[in-house]
Amino acid sequence: MKSKIAEAIKLNREPVAILWSDQKPEDAIQFKEGRWGCVISLLSQASKGKIAAFDEKTCGCVGGAKGLGFKDYESGEIEHFLSDGEKCEREGEFYKKNPEYARKFIKSLPDIFVSTEYVIFKPLSKVEANEEPKAVVFLVNADQLSGLVTLANFDRPTKDNATIFFGAGCHSTIIEVLNQGLSEEPKGLIGLTDPSARKFIDQDLLSFSLPYQRFLELEDEVENSFLTKETWADIKERI
Incomplete structure (x- = not known):
């Protein structure tokens, strides 16, 4: 699956799809059972082309168990x-x-809470036709974030269609985004402001996450939006 948004904002990493599944991909990377690890480190790997998998015993930490939706x-x-x-x-x-x-x-x-055995992080380009992600996460710099926040407000008359919450990195990129998917007017979420998670991501990056259906809506708006106009072209040139 290709993303018009990713192309328009000149993303040099893959958008990451969050999926629930009872099957673990054969080539998935995964934390060892009982070993500590930060979920965001594998999110970063997924944005570089890897597939990552988590189950209740390989969440990395208690925060990851909550952030991924396995337990409180x-x-x-x-x-x-x-x-x-x-x-x-x-x-x-x-x-x-x-x-x-x-x-x-x-x-x-x-x-x-997850209703399947695994939570999977997949590069969006590796999502298959029979799979439907729960959410899509972009890892972006400041210019790209400005484009995504503006796009999230393009097709609505209101001004608050992107927001930011305090919480762990996995909260802001997973369960809070899935919760937005239950809303009639889901927001895009800015994340990875958690100092503990920032150690596992490049210093110039934040996340911008969308429930999958909202992602599809905004994909359809790219060609009619500012992303095809002169102001954005000037910004895109320097990304």
Whole structure:
């Protein structure tokens, strides 16, 4: 599957399709069971042409288990890890002022759970005709992000059709995007602002994610939009 959007914004990486499946692709890369790993590191690999797979035992971390949609956080330690670092064997992240704020944040996350054995990251070009992704993730620089935010607002009269949430990198690229897919007017999500995830992505990149049906809608708008006009041509030339 080719993307008009990717071509129009001069994307030098593949858009990544998020799929649910009961079959693991034979050539998929995957974390070893019980070993720590960041989901975003495999998202980056998928944008470079690899296929990645996750199941409940190979999520990489407890945040990845929630971000991928396999299971909820267990309370007790996580609210301290996100805040004051107490009751933790490792240093706390101090992303929330106190454990109570962290608990409320955790409760605010979408209740999106996988109904299949695997979550698959595939380069969009490798998605087969019989497959329907749940979402599409673009890894973009500032110029490309400006184009995607503008495109997300092109076919609606409103101004808030792209947004950004606090959360782990896998929250912003997966479960929050899948949750948007349940909305009547889904938004595009800017992500990878999580400092812990940024270590696994190039320093000039953020993510822009769309529920699959919204992605298809915007694919159909490319040729009628600013992406074919002079202002964007000037920006595209320097990308």
